[in-house]
Amino acid sequence: MNILETRGLTHDFEGLKVITGVDLQVAEGERHAIIGPNGAGKTTLFNLITGTYTPKGGKVIFKNKDVTGARPHQMVRLGMGRSFQITSTFSRLTAFQNIRMAVLSKRGIRFNIFRFVDKMDDVTRETDEILKRINLDGERNIPASGLSYGKSRSLEISMALATDPEVVMLDEPTAGMSVDETHYAVGLIQRLTEGKTMVIIEHDMDVVFSLADRITVLHHGEILASGAPGEIRKNPKVKEAYLGEMEI
Amino acid sequence: MNKGFKWILWGILIVVLIVYPRLFGIYYTNILVEFGIFALYAISVNLLLGYTGLLTFGHAIFFGVGGYSTALALTHIQGLPLLASLLIGFLSAVLFALILCPMVVRLSGTAFAMLHLAFGLLMYVVTLKLRGITGGEDGIGGFPIPPFSIPGIVSIDMTDPLMFYYFAMIVLVICISFLWFFTKTPFGQIMVGIRDNADRIDYVGFKVSHSKALIYIFAGGFAGVAGSIFALFQNLVSADEFSVLNSFAPIMIIMVGGIASFFGPIFGAGIFALIAELTSRYTERVELVMGLILILVIMYAPMGFLGLVNMARARFFNKEGAS
Ligand SMILES: Nc1ncnc2c1ncn2[C@@H]1O[C@H](COP(=O)(O)OP(=O)(O)OP(=O)(O)O)[C@@H](O)[C@H]1O
Ligand SMILES: [Mg+2]
Numbered sequence: 001m002n003i004l005e006t007r008g009l010t011h012d013f014e015g016l017k018v019i020t021g022v023d024l025q026v027a028e029g030e031r032h033a034i035i036g037p038n039g040a041g042k043t044t045l046f047n048l049i050t051g052t053y054t055p056k057g058g059k060v061i062f063k064n065k066d067v068t069g070a071r072p073h074q075m076v077r078l079g080m081g082r083s084f085q086i087t088s089t090f091s092r093l094t095a096f097q098n099i100r101m102a103v104l105s106k107r108g109i110r111f112n113i114f115r116f117v118d119k120m121d122d123v124t125r126e127t128d129e130i131l132k133r134i135n136l137d138g139e140r141n142i143p144a145s146g147l148s149y150g151k152s153r154s155l156e157i158s159m160a161l162a163t164d165p166e167v168v169m170l171d172e173p174t175a176g177m178s179v180d181e182t183h184y185a186v187g188l189i190q191r192l193t194e195g196k197t198m199v200i201i202e203h204d205m206d207v208v209f210s211l212a213d214r215i216t217v218l219h220h221g222e223i224l225a226s227g228a229p230g231e232i233r234k235n236p237k238v239k240e241a242y243l244g245e246m247e248i
Numbered sequence: 249m250n251k252g253f254k255w256i257l258w259g260i261l262i263v264v265l266i267v268y269p270r271l272f273g274i275y276y277t278n279i280l281v282e283f284g285i286f287a288l289y290a291i292s293v294n295l296l297l298g299y300t301g302l303l304t305f306g307h308a309i310f311f312g313v314g315g316y317s318t319a320l321a322l323t324h325i326q327g328l329p330l331l332a333s334l335l336i337g338f339l340s341a342v343l344f345a346l347i348l349c350p351m352v353v354r355l356s357g358t359a360f361a362m363l364h365l366a367f368g369l370l371m372y373v374v375t376l377k378l379r380g381i382t383g384g385e386d387g388i389g390g391f392p393i394p395p396f397s398i399p400g401i402v403s404i405d406m407t408d409p410l411m412f413y414y415f416a417m418i419v420l421v422i423c424i425s426f427l428w429f430f431t432k433t434p435f436g437q438i439m440v441g442i443r444d445n446a447d448r449i450d451y452v453g454f455k456v457s458h459s460k461a462l463i464y465i466f467a468g469g470f471a472g473v474a475g476s477i478f479a480l481f482q483n484l485v486s487a488d489e490f491s492v493l494n495s496f497a498p499i500m501i502i503m504v505g506g507i508a509s510f511f512g513p514i515f516g517a518g519i520f521a522l523i524a525e526l527t528s529r530y531t532e533r534v535e536l537v538m539g540l541i542l543i544l545v546i547m548y549a550p551m552g553f554l555g556l557v558n559m560a561r562a563r564f565f566n567k568e569g570a571s
Contacts, residue, residue: 071455072450073452073454073455082451088445088448090440090448091444101449101452102453110454111459111462112434112435113435114433115433116433117432117433120434
């Protein structure tokens, strides 16, 4: 069963056509990679699915519900998490407070003005557990802006997962990482997304092949091919689009 | 800081507030009341500015609405109890905030600031024009100040400055404590999250506009309380309360006291009260001195007085650690 689908999705920015009829299909439990050259429209596709923009045409179906035009917070509450290509954490809040924000949301604690947040022991415990799992317990009280690049990326990814979503959308989680950091991040993503549906935009083909069981290739706002990693590797159209751009 | 120490501090504060009028006399007691009013007012603005990252050039709207509605209520409703008049000030400001909410919650940055400047000017002009209701340039004065009374138990005359001081301080301390608590709740975390990265707040699952609305209502309502107490204190309200200067005053207080802390505005209000008192002995141009101080703060201590204190503390402890 498909947990996430787009049907004939289109979008343009003041006439610049960026997404032109995308039918994306993501099955439940799948680890789905979206690849494509720079400017192919991958991030825009994420923005249309997660509610950043309302698509100009087509539909987004999530868990058999038409969610076209839903706002980001609604998508989160429906069970979709998202991380960003460019780190987007709460820079002046500590690592702990960053994760706690997501934990509060997950527990539906929104307009609570009746309790000290620091005294919510179960929230604190859950947040600390997450910090430990992502190896950030040593940086618990450091502001996000003071974290090393690798750690701030870990935080970025973990915030998308701390709301415990069913589907998690990761936009180039390893962007800008060193080889070691990438290696670590892949392990982290594997651990954290176990049992979840994952859609990941990724340039690094090693990462794609180690994480994904299905790949969609986006090119000029269109799906060029979609299939198992082995098929994509052999696909002549894909090879042509990537000519000289990427080693597959 | 441990718990016992905190209680001792509270104890000291309360004792100081109680004996203060006896030590300093009624003139300085009235200065303290005014300081307290502006501390609450500035704190309410700092909920928006320091916590949520929203700069407003028109918060005097709520201060003024609080003051005018209390004054109007006392003028027109005979036998209105004191606390009810205060509550009317609060609720009117809340109502005003509710009305403005749909327009302002989607805005931030310059648009938010300027829209409030426009609303503030509008209120100022309307207040001057609606002479029949607001008294125009004369404002509303001489309305009855009811006693603080619990029927059958006590009735305390509020025209006695000493008694009014105690009443005002109790209300102000309660309001300020409440707002402090407000910033420490889960919702307080959402506020600072909006300031840091409003876009991400959406992707964590909170609705930014609703959250902003709630903050706005609190910030408006408590500025209303400040205005309401100010009206009772002066037994007068005038269009000046809606003036641009009265919108900028809390911003200056926050800048001078320290934007990054809940208590910054309290220190800022204290510093301003002190400077106003000292300079008024030598010159009429109090604003000139205030302006100069603001320039110095912005140039050399952008985190305000509490920022300086924290820096000094860090330096002191570092030295201690090194030796
Ligand atoms: N908000 C916007 N306004 C105007 N044009 C935009 C906007 N966002 C993206 N674009 C354009 O849309 C196209 C697709 O951008 P998008 O960010 O989706 O690509 P991408 O596949 O994520 O690329 P990359 O691999 O570099 O991240 C680009 O040409 C980009 O310049
Ligand atoms: Mg992108």
